[in-house]
Amino acid sequence: MSKHERPWGYQPRTGEAGPSWQLHPDTLSVRSGLSRSGFGETSEALYLNSGFTYTSAEEAVSSFADETDHFLYSRFGNPTVAMFENRLAAIEGAEFCTATGSGMSAMFASVACMVQAGDHIVAAAAMFSSCYVVLNEILPKWGVTVEFVRGNNPEVWAKTLSKPTKVVFIETPSNPMLEVTDLRMVSDLAHKVGATVIVDNVMSSPVLQKPLQHGADVVMYSATKHIDGQGRVLGGAILGSAEYKDKYLSQFIRHTGPSMSAFNAWVLVKSLETLSMRVERMNASAQKIAEFLQIQPKIKSVNYPGLTSHPDYAIVQKQMLGGGTTISFEYNGPATELFAMMNKLAVIDISNNLADSKSLITHPASTTHRRLTPELRAELGITDSVVRFSVGLEHPDDLIRDFQEALK
Numbered sequence: 001m002s003k004h005e006r007p008w009g010y011q012p013r014t015g016e017a018g019p020s021w022q023l024h025p026d027t028l029s030v031r032s033g034l035s036r037s038g039f040g041e042t043s044e045a046l047y048l049n050s051g052f053t054y055t056s057a058e059e060a061v062s063s064f065a066d067e068t069d070h071f072l073y074s075r076f077g078n079p080t081v082a083m084f085e086n087r088l089a090a091i092e093g094a095e096f097c098t099a100t101g102s103g104m105s106a107m108f109a110s111v112a113c114m115v116q117a118g119d120h121i122v123a124a125a126a127m128f129s130s131c132y133v134v135l136n137e138i139l140p141k142w143g144v145t146v147e148f149v150r151g152n153n154p155e156v157w158a159k160t161l162s163k164p165t166k167v168v169f170i171e172t173p174s175n176p177m178l179e180v181t182d183l184r185m186v187s188d189l190a191h192k193v194g195a196t197v198i199v200d201n202v203m204s205s206p207v208l209q210k211p212l213q214h215g216a217d218v219v220m221y222s223a224t225k226h227i228d229g230q231g232r233v234l235g236g237a238i239l240g241s242a243e244y245k246d247k248y249l250s251q252f253i254r255h256t257g258p259s260m261s262a263f264n265a266w267v268l269v270k271s272l273e274t275l276s277m278r279v280e281r282m283n284a285s286a287q288k289i290a291e292f293l294q295i296q297p298k299i300k301s302v303n304y305p306g307l308t309s310h311p312d313y314a315i316v317q318k319q320m321l322g323g324g325t326t327i328s329f330e331y332n333g334p335a336t337e338l339f340a341m342m343n344k345l346a347v348i349d350i351s352n353n354l355a356d357s358k359s360l361i362t363h364p365a366s367t368t369h370r371r372l373t374p375e376l377r378a379e380l381g382i383t384d385s386v387v388r389f390s391v392g393l394e395h396p397d398d399l400i401r402d403f404q405e406a407l408k
C-alpha cells in the first residue's frame, strides 16, 4: 500500500510518538490526516498540481508497480486530497475514504463499481431525486434490476431480500421528507443474501450518524452539504472497508475519473475542522424551530426526526445523535399562499441547496424533486404544499421571528 493511502489517524511530529490514547473525533477533525511538507507549515498545504516527477526512470517504474510511496497523477491521488480523505476516514471510523468531485459521482461510483448486467439492487424508496434517477433509469438501462421498499416493516424487507441481491441502498433520513430507515434491521437482512449495504449519510453527516456502527458496509457523502457547509465547493466521498475498496472501487475510480480537485479538497479539509461545531449548533436550532413550527395553525404537519411525533422516533433514538439540520413541513393552504409566505421571509434565502451556514428554504415539488413523476411524489408525500427548510448558523430566535412575520 502506498504512503498516500495509509496514514489516517494522528501524525506524530518526527521523532515523537503520537498520543498513547484514542483521540476524540473532534480532535481527529483538526489533527488527523495532516501531512506537512518540509516547510513545517501550520495549516494544510494546497498541492495544486496534476502530475509528479521521479528522480529516475527506475523510480517511475517502481512507483507504477506500487513498490514505492509516490503520487503518480492527481486522478489517482493527490497530497491535499489525501489529507481530506484520511481526515474524513478518521472521523467516520472507516478503513478508507475516497474523495470524488460531487455527491452524485460518489453515489454513482459506490454502486456502479459493484454491479453488472443481471445483478439486483434493493433500495429504500424515499431518496434524493438524482439518486433515484441513477437507480431507476440509468442502471436498469444496463441490465441491472432494482426494487424499492417503503417503510420499516421487517416482513416486507425480509420478503424483498429473499433473493440474491448485490447492493442495498439506503438514504436515511431521506431528502426531503426525513423518512428514517432502520439500519440494523435492513443490514442484517441484506447480509443474509450477501448484499453490500451502501448508505447515503448526507442528511446526518458523520456528526449525527455513523452507519458503519449500525451494520452498513459503505457510506457516501455529498461533501457539498454539511462538510463544506458554506456554499462554496462541490465534493463527495465514499468510505468503507479496505476489501470493498480493493475489490471494487479503486479500479473504477482510477479509470472513470470522478476525482476531487485539490483546491476543493483544501477547502473541505479545513471545513472538517469546524464540522462538528457547525452541525451541533444547526441541529440544536433545528430542534427548537421544529418545535415552534409544529404548533403553528398555518402549518399542517412537520417532519423532523427529533420530534416525538416522527413515525420512526424509536429508530431515530437508536441510530442518530440528533434530528439533523433539515426540517420539512406541509403548509395549510395552496401553493400560491405558501409561495407568498416564502417570498415574505427576510432572513431565510430561497435556495435548493441544504446544510449551509445560511438558512435556506425550497419547494421540492417544483425544484429538487420535479424530476420524479407526480404519482411517485404523491406516494412519498412530496405534495405542492411541502417545503424543505435547511437550518443554518443564524441565531434560532431570528429564524423563528422570520417565520412568525411571514406566517402573519
Ligand SMILES: *Cc1c(COP(=O)(O)O)cnc(C)c1O
Pocket (backbone or CB within 6 Å): 102, 103, 104, 105, 107, 128, 130, 131, 171, 175, 200, 202, 203, 221, 222, 223, 224, 225, 234, 235, 236
Ligand atoms: C445533495 C445530495 C446528493 C448529491 O450531492 P451533490 O454534491 O449535489 O452531487 C446526494 N444525496 C443527497 C441526500 C443529497 O442531499
